[in-house]
Amino acid sequence: MWFCIVCFLAVANAVASQSIINSLPGFSGDLPFKLETGYVGVGDLDDVQLFYYFIESESSPEDDPLVLWLTGGPGCSAFSGIVYEMGSALPPLGDSRSAAVKRASQSLAHRNSCCSFLPPPTFVCHMPHTGNLVGLLSTNIVANIIFVDAPVGTGFSYAKSWEGYNISDTLSAAEIYEFLRKWLMVHPKFLSNALYVMGDSYSGIIIPIVVQEISDGNEIGREPLMNIKGYVIGNPVTNTNVDLNARVPFAHLKALISDELYESTKENCKGQYRNVDPSNAPCVDDLSICTECTEKILLTHILEPTCQKLSPKPRPRVSKWDPDTPIDDTVDLLESITHLPETGRWCRNYNYLYSYIWANDKKVQKALHIREGSINEWVRCNESLVYTYDVSSSLNYHRNLIKKGYEVLIYSGDHDMVIPYIATHAWIESLNLTIAKDWRPWFVDGQVAGFAMQYTSKKYCLTFATGAGHTAPEYKPKECLAMIDRWLSYYPL
Secondary structure (H helix, E strand, C coil), X not given: CHHHHHHHHHHHHHCCCCEEECCCCCCCCCCCCEEEEEEEEECHHHCEEEEEEEEECCCCCCCCCEEEEECCCCCECHXXXXXXXXXXCCCCCXXXXXXXXXXXXXXXXXXXXXXXXXXXXXXXXXXXXXXXXXXXXXXXXXXEEEEECCCCCCCCCEECCHHHHCEEXXXXXXXXXXXXXXXXXXXXXXXXXXXXXXXXXXXXXXXXXXXXXXXXXXXXXXXXXXXXXXXXXXXXXXXXXHHHHCHHHHHHHCCCCXXXXXXXXXXXXXXXXXXXXXXXXXXXXXXXXXXXXXXXXXXXXXXXCCXXXXXXXXXXXXXXXXXXXXXXXXXHHHHHHHHCCCCCCCCHHHHHHHHHHHHCCHHHHHHCCCCCCCCCCCCCECCCCCEECCCCECHHHHHHHHCCXXXXXXXXXXXXXXXXXXXXXXXXXXXXXXXXXXXXXXXXXXXXXXXXXXXXXXXXXXXXXXXXXXXXXXXXXXXXXXHHHHHHCCCCC
């Protein structure tokens, strides 16, 4: 008995920094939802300190599901998931978006609190009233949600020693599982809630491992036992080689390359468009033409305008097909803030500027109870992680979880060229499940929101849905809210 009490007190101490946030710079009055932030220590001697945001359901927190949300990257902040996928970063309607960015940029040097210099309402000011998931928490309650900055080095998470920053896929998953165990021991009222692990993009590698850890922990009686019901992944990285190899067929399906070019490329490259033998001149030549046809296309959503990187140095022309080209993010906005384009053309990643300004504001960090000196600078996606990619494919984890009888939702943006939906659909088909409901449209407000299939194996049920672009809620918030809400309620999409 005393041993259990000592263990509990030790765990509680690991999250002793948890704080209820009633107000934030940039929002007038009290927040209309319950927000908690804090750190959970994991690893040897709690060397790694994982920062989290917890938003509690205002409807029935004791009954609504508990969701652990993992943003992709690896290294993209949970705050990015909250604001750009589950909240809103867009300037108000009727305001010129480019002008809004310009005014925000001119005010960057002042480093004041958010709404004192950004065009009202900004993403923080307006977030509770948007049409997205967090925005509707006070009216259309969906879940209690934990957003965690993982792996270490992401967002506000940090390590006490340099060794702690050496991270990998398997270690990250283990630390996330430890985080969740400790968080639940300090929040025992959520132990009986249905638990779902959700995320998108690179979390497609991490989430199945975390769910496997939870399942294995439950089977051996590791405390606390978790009421895990399933998981959700959007545009998931599953097998990098297979996922990225699908970009050429995807480009053909979307008429970005011609039939003749596709057939020639497929024949000359023998269906393998990555790690091409440089001596295979016909293949190299075909892929070079594919690059010319697609290099100006926005990978995350092929129908949206592409944006130049805001850097004094022009981006070099790609001379050959490079399927490993990273997502074009505006990480370096702050480095050349005076060179914002005056074209008046809106680009989605200009919105990301707001998060850099707000999250690096000292008043904001104080309000969020960020430990002073724990990080040098907040970035939306940390590209300098010391990260080892030690899981080449998460497919076997999906296979292992079939026998657990979980509910699974996999959604893919059908205009996403980062992780093409055809690659995702192909690995789902390889699971050899029974088709319960074949390909058909799903609707929101009478309009086609995407298409869906449902697969089963005894108690296991996997729903595959399409619609939007990469990080789908960022592009189709209303539709994605409806999708998640229906799925959590066991309704057909």
